[in-house]
Amino acid sequence: MKKEHLPNSLPRPPDEFEALKRAWARPKGWRFFTAVNNTTIGMLYVGTALLFFVLAGILALIMRTQLAVPNNDLVGYQTYNQLFTMHGTIMMFLFAVPVIEALGVYLLPGMIAARDLPFPRLGAYAYWAYAIGGLIFFGTLFFNAAPDGGWFMYPPLTGSEYTPSNSADWWLLGIGFIEISAIAGAIELIVGILRTRAPGMSLGKMPIYAWAMLVVGGMIVFGFPPVILATLLMELERAFDWPFFIAAKGGDPVLWQHLFWLFGHPEVYIIFLPAAGMVSMMLPVMCRTPIVGYRWVVGALVGVGVLSFGLWAHHMFTTGMPHLSATLFSAASMAVAIPTGIQIFAWIATLWRGKMQREGPSWFLLAFIGVFTLGGLTGIMLAVVPFNWQVHDTHFVVAHLHYVLIGGMVFPLFAALYYWAPLVSGRKLSEAMARWGCGLMFVGLNVAFFPMHITGMLGMPRRVHTYAEGLGWEDLNMVSTVGAYVFAAGVLVVLADLALHLRLGGKVDANVWGAGTLEWLPLDSYGSRSIPQVRGRDPLWDHPALAREVDSGQHYLPGTATGGRETIVTSPIDARAQYLLVVPGPSWLPLIAGAGTAAFFLLLTVKMVAAAIIGGMVALAAMLKWMWQTDRGVTHPPVDIGGGITLPVYASGPVSHSWWAMVVLMVVDATVFASLVFSYCYLGTNAADTWPPAGVNLPGLAWPAAAALAWLASSALFGLARRRLDSPAVFRAALLAAIALMLAAFGTDLYGQWQAGLRADDHAYGAIVYTVLAWQGFHVAVLFVMAAYTLARSWCGLLDATRRVTFDNTRLFWHYMAGQGIAGIVLVHALPRWLG
């Protein structure tokens, strides 16, 4: 390969730029809804998330008004309990997580100089499922049908005995599509960050925000599965009386708490780390100096991500857990202060080293440091076990969590709105409104929430719709209410600023803060005109001419090589260019699939099963249709992207971005399964009597042995098919036989339990065993569809020894599932024999 030097100052062909613009043109009119490009979807996503922030904020104002005076009857307990449940649920699931993913969708491709995310349609699908589902979920409030069991949904209160209406189902199924949407977003972000960075942007040169989002992607992959399983178990209990959480039938309500907080605590850091990443991007620019301690900060992000999975039980110190266990969780909780401290001192040192510009983002960043530090300190107080016994579940915790979340997430988010708005409209927002907005929010937050520390210590529990007079709580509550309105006024000022001054532009060329990272290159729908060779962490600071060079097409891929939308796929660590990914363009399919998914979950909630199934089928059909258009094979000879680099336009195996997405998805799957294994062991080891309970017979060993052998054989057949891709008849026969063996494996395992007399609704034992089987059954159905799809591709001549990504993905998942199937068999058949 000949080496050419970049920038390449030869004149560009005259129609090259026009072709690039045409390929990336934003769809107009009604076809706006077909847009999949990251900037369009990102804007919609941020806007929708902010809408939910406002809606949930209004709920909070109603609650604060109710609590302003004792014995108030502005809203009754029924409304109040729905209000706080929805406020928490919406803020966490419909605002905080989506908005961080939304900003990632909007900002990351620019920051790593990719033209788009690797799976634009997946991103659009995730958005539509979230927007449609979320709005309908919110609408339940107007029908007095919203969930009222708290965002933490502790059973047995939320079980069918104490919540017979379907309000709890709204929560469980409503959260279902948020989970799907979050996982889809995480896959998109992880693969995007690891595989579509500009050539030369090795991990060590990656912007800190990308690091933060990479860690967060990983945390979603490991953090969401426990709550996916928890919601599944609770819905099975509510719908079919499978007693996982009912003590009288061998269940345990504390199992829910473990699963919920296994998700719930990482969730807090899933929200905070992206914000911290943004701070580490904005602060150095506002201070005109690189961040102090880049490596330390990156290490701290990873450290927080890892530690956050070891703290969940500090939400459960009052459940009567042994003091020794509590102490271990307490120490782990305190340990988070160290990576957090590293970041705070890195930011302060950056403030010292640079000269802070006295403009919009800076005010929000300073407010963030103060408010978040106080929230962190009260967090340490809560990690102190005896102190926690007092303040747990009081207004002290309400104060703490709002300091952490508003301080740690909302202030950085608002700083980000001021900092990155010029990327959209080419100019800054109003400085005067930034100061008013930030000032009102800062004062309002402290007036509203600081007194709550004291209200809590004076004995006021959380989640009370009113309170008795004479206990010393009246004045503090009144002050809190006033503060809440002041805070809301500040938010309103910022939103008004956005409404007045944010204009959607076409091409934007305005590095208004003099930043060093690549999202400040001149950008349009196609990203930057050409894709730069990256040589440092702050390319625009290191090489001031870069923006002009890139914009005049002097770096990689200055046009479209295949005539379609493309982005460069690079190696995950050192970002060497590997192949050219042709990304899909506008389509109705993501919207249809998203609407179908939302309809499936929501109609299921109101028990309109037939209609729900139709929605699900629509979603599935749309997804299959859009997938059918992918895996196009070698449509084009290798293309020259400039700089002496020629790239193929198709890749399979571990080089393929699709392979990476599949692996991430399998990790999600394995983590759900691990949560299921945890649940089985938890119920088994905490069982009051024997496990399995008296009177239950395990099936004979022949059943599991036969099932395991069938799984192995089925998996082996896929290994055979892999080697015979070039002879379709053998290949198809192998796949058909593999399907048959898989069905036999599952059927044998299932029938073995049934014929032994086990039933799911008698006891938690049967319930969890059948859940392991149901989880396998769900995968058998998925694998069936995947195998049929793969066979269809083969019959249509769309699959051969080269064009094989579809098959490779099915094969990977098949092998994984054989492993999971056998692991499930060992769990269910060997463990009780060993325990017994």
Added chain:
Amino acid sequence: MKQGRIQSMLDPGSAAAALIHELGIWLYAGSGLVLVLVVALALYGAFSAPRKVAEKAWIVGGGIVFPAIVLAALLVYAIHVGHALSGPPARAADIEVVGKRWWWEVRYATGGGHAVLANELRIPVGKPLEIALSTDDVIHSFWVPALAGKVDMIPGRTNRIVVEAREPGIYRGQCAEFCGAQHAWMAFYVVALPEEEFRAWLARQAAPAAEPADAFLLRGRDAFLREACAACHTIRGTAAAGTLGPDLTHVGGRLSIGAGVLGSGAAALAAWIADPQHLKPGNLMPETKTLTGEDLRALASYLESLK
């Protein structure tokens, strides 16, 4: 009833609560210092002229060494306090408290059976009592901030807490785990009495209800037995032996009606009986429509007389 700060962890009434309060003061002061330090450093850096910084000193010193030392010391202190407060269960429980939606059933083990009451505990000053905590329905949490931290009541388990008071007095507690509709009105009182008074009180509680002293009270008792009251309530010494609602054998001596909704006295009792669904919607007690005004007054007076 005059209440004041009787539900406050900042006004400890026991050695245990005082230990946590002392720990708290260290936490407030230490956190305040760290907050002031961090904010001062940030503001100084933000508004002063740029200067060279020593990366390692800031990050290793401020971000690692400083929190590690402070937190290690804090952890040792916290373990010490936690250990002191969570000794092994000394003996069989003195009191059983069962959480119900939305009130507390309180049972004392006495020589001749059980003294059962509701929403109120009495304890002898200076003598730690072991309380067994369980629930009849959903998760509740037993919390008297002035006397001890909270402990959850979880279906399928029995948790324990030790409660003690240094001085005679009245302390208020409240359910701390969200338990549904009337979670806000699930309060109770702990009354600390000198040992002799406590014994005398417990003996009275264990005894059956007194016979009505006059015709008016008798009319009240007749109303109680005639209406549906006895289906849910017990008055020991009468035919009423229901178990769904609170035991009313000595209801007249209690500090509140409806777990904190109303104070004591015949008027409060009458108001509650007339329309419990208005005062505390969703509780299990139906309104009583069939009583005449005079019967209602007699019934309330009878119950009030059950000291």
